[in-house]
Amino acid sequence: MTSPAPAPPPAPVTPQWSRPDDAERQARLDAMKRRATGLLAIALLVFVAASVFEPQFPWLGYVRATAEASLVGGLADWFAVTALFRHPLGLPIPHTAIVATRKERIGQILGTFVQNHFLSHEVISANLRRVHPAERGAQWLADRDHARQIARQFASGLAKTLEALPHDEVQELVSEIVRNRVRAFRVAPALGKTLALALGDNRQEELLNAAVRLAADAVRNNREVIRERVRAETPWWVPPVLDDKIYQKIIEAVERLLHDMVMDPSHPLRTAFDDAIRDFIERLQHSPEVIARAEAMKEEWLMDASTVELSRRLWDGIRQTVTNYATGAGADGAASPLDNGLSEFGTALSSNPTLLAEIDDLLIDLTAGVVEKYRHEIGDLIAQTVAGWDPEATSQRFELAVGRDLQFVRINGTLVGGLVGLLIYSITRLVR
Numbered sequence: 001m002t003s004p005a006p007a008p009p010p011a012p013v014t015p016q017w018s019r020p021d022d023a024e025r026q027a028r029l030d031a032m033k034r035r036a037t038g039l040l041a042i043a044l045l046v047f048v049a050a051s052v053f054e055p056q057f058p059w060l061g062y063v064r065a066t067a068e069a070s071l072v073g074g075l076a077d078w079f080a081v082t083a084l085f086r087h088p089l090g091l092p093i094p095h096t097a098i099v100a101t102r103k104e105r106i107g108q109i110l111g112t113f114v115q116n117h118f119l120s121h122e123v124i125s126a127n128l129r130r131v132h133p134a135e136r137g138a139q140w141l142a143d144r145d146h147a148r149q150i151a152r153q154f155a156s157g158l159a160k161t162l163e164a165l166p167h168d169e170v171q172e173l174v175s176e177i178v179r180n181r182v183r184a185f186r187v188a189p190a191l192g193k194t195l196a197l198a199l200g201d202n203r204q205e206e207l208l209n210a211a212v213r214l215a216a217d218a219v220r221n222n223r224e225v226i227r228e229r230v231r232a233e234t235p236w237w238v239p240p241v242l243d244d245k246i247y248q249k250i251i252e253a254v255e256r257l258l259h260d261m262v263m264d265p266s267h268p269l270r271t272a273f274d275d276a277i278r279d280f281i282e283r284l285q286h287s288p289e290v291i292a293r294a295e296a297m298k299e300e301w302l303m304d305a306s307t308v309e310l311s312r313r314l315w316d317g318i319r320q321t322v323t324n325y326a327t328g329a330g331a332d333g334a335a336s337p338l339d340n341g342l343s344e345f346g347t348a349l350s351s352n353p354t355l356l357a358e359i360d361d362l363l364i365d366l367t368a369g370v371v372e373k374y375r376h377e378i379g380d381l382i383a384q385t386v387a388g389w390d391p392e393a394t395s396q397r398f399e400l401a402v403g404r405d406l407q408f409v410r411i412n413g414t415l416v417g418g419l420v421g422l423l424i425y426s427i428t429r430l431v432r
């Protein structure tokens with residue numbers, strides 16, 4: 001069997017450097033090329049004219065020498081500039097088309113340069129410390145519009161995640177989590193501790209006083225209802241006068257009892273109430289029977305269908321709330337608690353220089369450490385990327401980037417060459 005043919009090498013990658021102003025940059029480059037070439041053409045015309053008329057007018061020797069040196073300088077610099085990007089006149093002259101033929105070496109030099117001068121720990125640290133990233137971030141976050149933007153982005157991502165989850169499975173998971181959390185929570189002892197904390201320092205006295213005042217108000221505001229009730233409950237043969245006497249005795253007894261409870265801290269009913277409260281709290285925390293009864297009631301509630309419905313509503317409510325916030329549904333322009341919280345956090349952070357400095361140190365050490373660790377890989381990536389570019393496209397892009405400035409080299413070469421030629425010719429005429 002014949003072995004399969006080797007796969008062809010991958011085609012060179014054309015660098016994607018397209019910019020909106022490429023056409024304008026190309027036009028400026030072409031215009032500068034025409035100026036440099038036009039100056040060279042003027043030097044050629046002057047050289048030819050001066051050479052023709054020099055026998056009749058000897059002083060044109062200075063002009064000819066200047067034009068001749070301008071031609072030499074301009075042509076030399078034209079060759080040098082052109083050789084960077086392509087072969088001059090299409091001739092494969094050695095050491096020309098440098099960008100295209102040496103792009104691998106250029107990539108290595110560029111990668112090494114970036115490693116040593118841009119990605120070192122000292123450079124990264126110095127530049128980050130100069131911009132105060134923590135302070136800038138805090139000031140940016142303190143703006144409520146920015147805080148709202150961050151909150152909406154977070155909520156949007158969370159909403160997409162929630163929408164992608166299978167609703168039935170998540171709802172069942174929420175129900176299971178609710179059941180497990182409730183089962184792990186011992187109702188009676190927790191209620192007992194809560195009541196003990198709430199009624200500490202004899203706060204039950206305040207509760208009892210409030211209850212007594214409420215009862216007194218109820219008696220005072222419902223006298224007619226009590227009168228009618230007494231009349232309805234007494235036999236028919238009891239005279240109405242006796243009904244009124246019974247009613248008066250009931251009202252007086254109740255009001256006297258309530259008054260005595262308020263005025264006498266050691267009233268037997270107060271003592272009984274305190275004892276009952278303490279006994280109730282003690283039994284909630286330590287009585288096995290009460291704890292077992294509360295757990296049984298809790299388990300009965302958990303097995304009820306209403307628990308599943310509660311879990312479903314909880315899940316739907318969370319998902320709908322996050323979605324509404326992320327999409328801004330029903331927003332009236334008012335800031336949400338999350339917006340306010342983020343904004344206030346940014347404001348508080350901005351006013352704490354010590355914390356800002358600590359965050360800066362953390363960010364700088366972390367960023368500089370990561371860059372320092374991977375800077376060699378970044379340099380190698382730059383070198384490999386440049387090496388994989390298409391040679392012709394790379395030359396075109398480099399020329400488009402710096403070619404216009406290099407045309408000044410040609411212009412300067414033409415002008416400076418002419419001046420040097422004039423100087424040399426003048427010196428040789430003087431020393432004869």
